[in-house]
Amino acid sequence: MEGLYSGETMGPMPVKFxxxxxxxxxxxxxxxxxxxxxxxxxxxLGVIGPAGSGKTSFLRTLxxxxxxxxDFRVEGRVLLDGxxxxxxxxDPVLLxxxxxxxxxxxxxxxxxxxxxxxxxxxxxGIRDYQRLGEIVEKSLRAAYLWDExxxxxxxxxxxxxxxxxxxxxxxxxxxxxPEVILLDEPSSGLDPISTxxxxxxxxxxxxxxxxILVTNNxxxxxxVADETAFFxxxxxxxxxxxxxxxxxxxxxxxxxxxxGRFG
Amino acid sequence: MRLSxxxxxxxxxxxxxxxxxxxxxxLIFVIVFILRKGLPAIDMEFLFTKPQDMGRAGGILPxxxxxxxxxxIAVAIAAPLGVSTAVYLTEYTRESRVTRLIRFGADCLAGxxxxxxxxxxxxxxxxxxxxxxxxxxxxxxLALMILPTIIRTTxxxxxxxxxxxxxxxxxLGATRxxxxxxxxxxxxxxxxVTGIMxxxxxxxxxxxxxxxxxxxxLRMPSSIFDSARTMSVHFYxxxxxxxxxxxxxxxxxxxxxxxxAVNMVAYGLMNxxxxxxx
Ligand SMILES: Nc1ncnc2c1ncn2[C@@H]1O[C@H](COP(=O)(O)OP(=O)(O)O)[C@@H](O)[C@H]1O
Ligand SMILES: [Mg+2]
Numbered sequence: 120m121e122g123l124y125s126g127e128t129m130g131p132m133p134v135k136f137x138x139x140x141x142x143x144x145x146x147x148x149x150x151x152x153x154x155x156x157x158x159x160x161x162x163x164l165g166v167i168g169p170a171g172s173g174k175t176s177f178l179r180t181l182x183x184x185x186x187x188x189x190d191f192r193v194e195g196r197v198l199l200d201g202x203x204x205x206x207x208x209x210d211p212v213l214l215x216x217x218x219x220x221x222x223x224x225x226x227x228x229x230x231x232x233x234x235x236x237x238x239x240x241x242x243x244g245i246r247d248y249q250r251l252g253e254i255v256e257k258s259l260r261a262a263y264l265w266d267e268x269x270x271x272x273x274x275x276x277x278x279x280x281x282x283x284x285x286x287x288x289x290x291x292x293x294x295x296x297p298e299v300i301l302l303d304e305p306s307s308g309l310d311p312i313s314t315x316x317x318x319x320x321x322x323x324x325x326x327x328x329x330x331i332l333v334t335n336n337x338x339x340x341x342x343v344a345d346e347t348a349f350f351x352x353x354x355x356x357x358x359x360x361x362x363x364x365x366x367x368x369x370x371x372x373x374x375x376x377x378x379g380r381f382g
Numbered sequence: 383m384r385l386s387x388x389x390x391x392x393x394x395x396x397x398x399x400x401x402x403x404x405x406x407x408x409l410i411f412v413i414v415f416i417l418r419k420g421l422p423a424i425d426m427e428f429l430f431t432k433p434q435d436m437g438r439a440g441g442i443l444p445x446x447x448x449x450x451x452x453x454x455i456a457v458a459i460a461a462p463l464g465v466s467t468a469v470y471l472t473e474y475t476r477e478s479r480v481t482r483l484i485r486f487g488a489d490c491l492a493g494x495x496x497x498x499x500x501x502x503x504x505x506x507x508x509x510x511x512x513x514x515x516x517x518x519x520x521x522x523x524l525a526l527m528i529l530p531t532i533i534r535t536t537x538x539x540x541x542x543x544x545x546x547x548x549x550x551x552x553x554l555g556a557t558r559x560x561x562x563x564x565x566x567x568x569x570x571x572x573x574x575v576t577g578i579m580x581x582x583x584x585x586x587x588x589x590x591x592x593x594x595x596x597x598x599x600l601r602m603p604s605s606i607f608d609s610a611r612t613m614s615v616h617f618y619x620x621x622x623x624x625x626x627x628x629x630x631x632x633x634x635x636x637x638x639x640x641x642x643a644v645n646m647v648a649y650g651l652m653n654x655x656x657x658x659x660x
Contacts, residue, residue: 216555
């Protein structure tokens with residue numbers, strides 16, 4: 120499937136992630152079943168599928184966040200720009216600076232807005248006050264949050280509204296200067312207006328970032344994703360241009376899901 | 383007969399309220415009792431001069447100094463050790479037979495009567511290591527005594543830090559060490575401070591373990607290698623030897639006020655710290 124699809128439509132788009140026979144396990148529970156696919160550079164890949172289909176596991180495998188779990192195990196390969204992220208030469212800490220992540224529930228760290236934003240940059244050794252200020256403003260603008268918080272950057276981040284918190288989390292990820300942004304149902308707890316803001320931001324970001332957007336809302340995928348992948352019970356059922364997935368899916372299970380007949 | 387849910391609720395609430403009230407009344411009674419007997423003995427001379435005639439006359443300055451130094455030494459030793467151990471157990475190891483054994487050991491240690499710590503301190507620090515009766519021997523003994531409490535409260539505080547904070551920090555490119563230092567420990571700090579304050583409180587009030595290890599010299603200690611008498615030991619000796627009940631209650635009142643003050647300051651600092659972050 121990977122060969123078919125990537126040969127057919129990705130054409131000149133360079134491949135960011137090449138995923139080959141990827142399986143992951145939590146102890147004896149298998150979450151992903153031999154996934155193979157390519158993720159194109161500077162595009163938005165939407166990932167859809169019912170709860171428990173492995174979408175979150177997929178994202179957390181790409182930035183090696185599941186390394187934190189003692190019983191987690193990976194088989195197969197994940198190539199980022201051609202090199203295996205689970206290979207012996209990869210430092211997961213450095214990897215995560217290239218692959219930012221926004222979680223389903225906004226999790227501002229209990230510090231000020233400013234401190235949240237400079238948390239990542241400071242870890243990379245940036246100390247210059249002016250440079251940090253630039254990063255903060257640029258990230259907040261890109262996340263459509265600057266105007267709302269520019270006068271109160273010292274406010275504890277926990278005092279922001281839910282929608283603002285999620286955009287703060289997006290801005291905090293952008294402040295890392297990553298190449299890839301992983302988003303796990305970023306608008307699951309948000310109102311339509313906040314959701315629209317996030318989608319707007321994503322549409323602009325894709326010119327400079329590779330974005331993987333997991334969403335439980337198929338409409339959101341159809342609105343913003345260039346390509347869409349459908350997951351079911353840990354398997355990749357189908358991946359293709361978003362329009363094709365939503366209008367002429369190749370698999371009846373995909374059709375059932377996107378038309379809401381799933382059950 | 384079955385009570386309606388509302389009646390049951392009211393009954394339970396009043397029981398809980400009653401328990402709280404009883405606790406409060408007992409606490410206030412003890413404090414008021416000691417303050418009423420002790421406050422009249424307290425004046426500038428009592429606080430700032432040396433005892434005369436084995437404590438029958440004069441003040442208690444050296445015992446106040448000892449009561450400040452001893453807990454400080456104990457905490458200076460036990461806090462870094464205890465917090466490091468707790469961090470190691472929670473953030474750096476997987477749950478295993480070894481960690482469970484350490485935890486079990488800590489819990490057992492916490493339940494040992496303090497006089498046994500005193501005996502151990504006397505044999506090990508005072509005699510074998512030849513530190514003699516000294517603030518250092520006493521401080522080390524108290525450190526051993528409060529270590530389990532600090533480990534366990536710190537562990538609980540660290541466990542209560544939401545895992546999502548660790549994940550966010552990690553996803554932002556932090557190493558485990560950075561995550562622990564910048565996210566886990568600051569968020570666990572209120573709990574850690576509580577554990578340390580429990581240790582301070584226990585150290586200030588401890589008598590049996592101290593009398594065997596720091597001794598009961600009434601002279602002003604000039605270094606941590608000198609023997610010294612804390613307020614609690616002084617109170618104990620004054621009362622037991624029947625030297626002066628007036629001075630004994632005065633000492634007890636100063637002791638109680640110090641403990642209250644230490645706790646209030648710690649509580650206030652903690653509140654300010656928390657308010658700044660959320
Ligand atoms: N930490 C974990 N430990 C054990 N099993 C897990 C863990 N996280 C997820 N799983 C299991 O992996 C499967 C996929 O879950 P997940 O990736 O969260 O799916 P989705 O994000 O699509 O809802 C589920 O069966 C889930 O129970
Ligand atoms: Mg999920």
